Amino acid sequence: MATPTLQRSTAQAIREEAARLFFQRGYDATTLRQVAAAVGLKVGSLYNHIDSKEDLLLQVMGGIIDDLLELQQEALNREGDVIEKLRAVLDCHIRFHAERAQEVFIGNAELRSLPAEARGLVVDKRSRYEQIIQSLIEDAGEAGLASVLDARIHTYSFVAQATHIAGWFKPEGRMTLDELVAMYTKFALRELKVADADERVDRREA
Amino acid sequence: MATPTLQRSTAQAIREEAARLFFQRGYDATTLRQVAAAVGLKVGSLYNHIDSKEDLLLQVMGGIIDDLLELQQEALNREGDVIEKLRAVLDCHIRFHAERAQEVFIGNAELRSLPAEARGLVVDKRSRYEQIIQSLIEDAGEAGLASVLDARIHTYSFVAQATHIAGWFKPEGRMTLDELVAMYTKFALRELKVADADERVDRREA
DNA sequence: GTCTATATTGCGATAGAC
DNA sequence: GTCTATCGCAATATAGAC
Missing domain, CATH: 1.10.10.60 (Homeodomain-like)
Structure with missing residues (x-):
């Protein structure tokens, strides 16, 4: 140091x-x-x-998107079936957007204030990030573990929720970070009609 | 005229x-x-x-929030059980945010650019709008027709999705407006574990 | 490193001729 | 109603003393 x-x-x-x-x-x-x-x-x-x-x-804005991509990769290495991987990725997704709410919010809202080339780099990285989620959703659907209506739009749904969280979450608020993460992860698995969606999440809360 | x-x-x-x-x-x-x-x-x-x-x-920005509140009231008058009312309100919610995407987006993003008193009025109206949705969710839960994890956060979830839609939806895109509305309404009912969520929505598409 | 200037630019808004 | 011209100001950014 x-x-x-x-x-x-x-x-x-x-x-x-x-x-x-x-x-x-x-x-x-x-x-x-x-x-x-x-x-x-x-x-x-x-x-x-x-x-x-x-x-x-x-x-x-710094390397916020890089940090996010890095954590997503860690989550992807989670052992288990595709639903467990998806759950881990969503956990990371929500947690990050809540923990680093201000930076994330700025990164979204002020994207258009960035010079064009820097903006292009960030957009590409965001796109890769979302593609990972979308692919997991598709895999879950093909494995018969989820009812996928449209993988792209499900991804949008999860992105939208996390973005919104970044606008209001405060650690000192009514919900703890862990409660928040568990709740939104359940929302996501419910949206995909994953069997025992709530239990899948609760089981991990040990 | x-x-x-x-x-x-x-x-x-x-x-x-x-x-x-x-x-x-x-x-x-x-x-x-x-x-x-x-x-x-x-x-x-x-x-x-x-x-x-x-x-x-x-x-x-004009009376966009007033228009939204007015349409919500119409939807509330829908005959049927509480789930049908909720479905109608969400249909209106999504449809409005997609149909008038630019105005809605500006109304959200530039809220802080409004003078304080005008902003206060808008915030109050938004709050009332969201409260209607939240109450319907609570009612559905108490009626045993939905599995409500937290009515406030479910409401946030639906608001977040619609807000996000306003940022990307184009009528000439891959999905029609009706397809979009149907899909997000299914997402919402699935999130609440409403019985036969998809069929509830499809039944209305006549 | 801090400060007190100041240069320069471009903004919202206005005046007044047509 | 349109225009040209400009005012007054606040912004980013710089220069140079300490």
């Missing part, structure tokens, strides 16, 4: 406050003056840590 | 082009110069038709 200090660096503070403001007001509506004020700096000083406002947005 | 002409008025053209641009690039990132250019006007001329940029956003 290069910086073993417990103090967050100024650069880190800028990213965090920017994330908070981008989440709250949107990227376009957030001014660098507001970011600077939140950190306790003047606007000019920001430029010792960022190249531009767009660069700051990129920093905030 | 005051204006029985088939030509769209300049004011109407401005609203339509603004909606297209707000949908595409977001409200903050859209300039009035772009709107004017899209209509074939110069910036100054816009002000013969609008009071301000915020006023234009208000015009675009």
Whole structure:
């Protein structure tokens, strides 16, 4: 580790406050003056840590989609039948969107604020991510373990729910993270008419 | 009718082009110069038709939530058991979000761009709208016709899916509007473990 | 690294001629 | 109603002193 200090660096503070403001007001509506004020700096000083406002947005979005893809791959290695793999992937899917709600929300809402080439890269990665889910759904259907109406639209359904969660979930709220994950995973398996959908999920809660 | 002409008025053209641009690039990132250019006007001329940029956003959002509430009330008058009412409300819910996708999308994404008091009004109406759905879900559960895990979160689930649809649905796409509505309604009834969920929906497709 | 300027740009909105 | 021209302002970004 290069910086073993417990103090967050100024650069880190800028990213965090920017994330908070981008989440709250949107990227376009957030001014660098507001970011600077939140950190306790003047606007000019920001430029010792960022190249531009767009660069700051990129920093905030960071490797969030890479992190998500990585965790999805881990989940895919779960042992068990295709439903167990799907359940693990959905667990990861929901958990990630709730745990890192603000970043995820910004990553979705401000996709169009990204420069075209960066946006293209992210879109491709999102597409690969969704394709994994869709393939699992198709496999489950072909194995006779799920009633698939349209794998693409089921995928949309699961993506929509997670995206929505990223807009409201707070760890200190009515539901714990684990409860949330269990509930939405049940929703998904129910939607696919998986046998013993609820029990499949509850069994994993040990 | 005051204006029985088939030509769209300049004011109407401005609203339509603004909606297209707000949908595409977001409200903050859209300039009035772009709107004017899209209509074939110069910036100054816009002000013969609008009071301000915020006023234009208000015009675009218009009474979309009122329209939605009105249609929901019609659906509620559907004869039949609580599941039939719920099915009708969800049908209306999905259909509306797909048919008026751009307006709905703007109404959601740009809620925070609205002045506080206007935003409060809209939020209250949305809340009432969602409460209707939630109550139907609770009723269905208490009647033993549905397996309700958490009525609020089921409602979130249905709201999330419709919101997502508003971001991608195109009438000329792979699915027809009716197919889309039928599919998502099945998703919802499946999620609630309603008996013969698919058949409930198919029966209505006459 | 911080700050106080300031340059530069482009925005929403207005004035006034036609 | 349209236009051209411009005002006033706030934004991003930079320069240079400390």
